[in-house]
């Protein structure tokens with residue numbers, strides 16, 4: 112019998128923590144709406160085919176069957192359902208959506224991470240230019256600022272950088288694939304061995320640094336600038352540089368870093384990707400990126416899109432909770448309900464005392480650190 116257990120990686124939320132979470136979600140939603148985003152709600156259950164573009168290793172979904180035997184999943188991601196909606200409804204572009212809800216990802220037992228996460232995010236569909244990426248960054252960083260989260264680091268990356276560069280190298284295809292794998296896995300002995308033939312080429316100083324190509328934005332760019340001119344990289348590097356300048360101008364306190372040695376945070380990203388962190392914990396506060404090809408999985412027409420989602424639980428973790436403020440407890444007789452209601456609306460933090468006995472009311476007031484208002488005058492009898 113497991114009627115007293117929770118499935119692994121899930122939790123109950125109650126009291127202050129649950130209330131803080133609700134407040135944060137509402138604040139985010141209000142902010143999204145103020146910037147002209149419209150709400151989109153999708154079901155928790157979807158056909159498993161919707162999530163086929165996800166990297167199945169990182170996003171193992173909970174699986175179920177519908178009554179026809181079709182495989183369903185609890186959604187492991189909220190961007191793919193938006194792509195499904197866009198391709199099936201004929202909604203006119205461009206459009207700006209916001210959403211909130213839980214995603215479910217089966218993590219390794221004892222990994223210490225939760226399998227149910229709450230996200231709140233935006234998706235901007237139908238804009239090709241950098242302005243849409245920057246709108247996502249503005250929403251993400253302004254959200255952190257409004258929540259008084261300090262010491263935010265934003266890590267930029269680009270889904271195409273590694274492939275474009277590897278493509279330029281004069282190596283056989285299988286070596287290129289192995290080099291990429293060794294780079295991502297930080298398997299240095301394998302990496303050095305495969306990169307050996309590049310020692311005397313103009314790429315050599317870059318190749319030596321590549322596995323460590325993360326950290327301070329300007330420092331990483333200095334290494335990128337040692338590369339010979341590559342036409343396909345120009346656009347990528349310019350986007351990254353102008354985006355870092357944009358962030359520094361609008362959010363001078365944010366620390367901008369760049370990582371050009373990791374796989375794309377999502378397999379469906381096609382352009383710039385960004386994640387926000389604080390030094391307090393390793394999990395990210397928000398994660399987003401451009402995904403211009405994703406909608407072609409659902410339809411024939413290519414559509415530009417970019418979005419970002421907050422990890423609401425991570426925001427809650429970094430919020431200082433208000434102290435439990437003392438409340439007012441209103442003790443009354445059954446026939447004094449209207450009087451009790453009037454008293455309730457007079458005090459900011461009041462609640463009705465539902466005990467029948469005045470002594471019980473006194474005990475409750477003491478244990479909850481509340482002042483007791485006695486409408487029955489029982490205390491004076």
Ligand SMILES: N[C@@H](Cc1c[nH]c[nH+]1)C(=O)O
Nearest residue numbers: 190398399400418419420
């Ligand atoms: N769905 C992505 C975040 C995102 C939203 N839009 C674009 N990317 C994630 O969970 O990592």
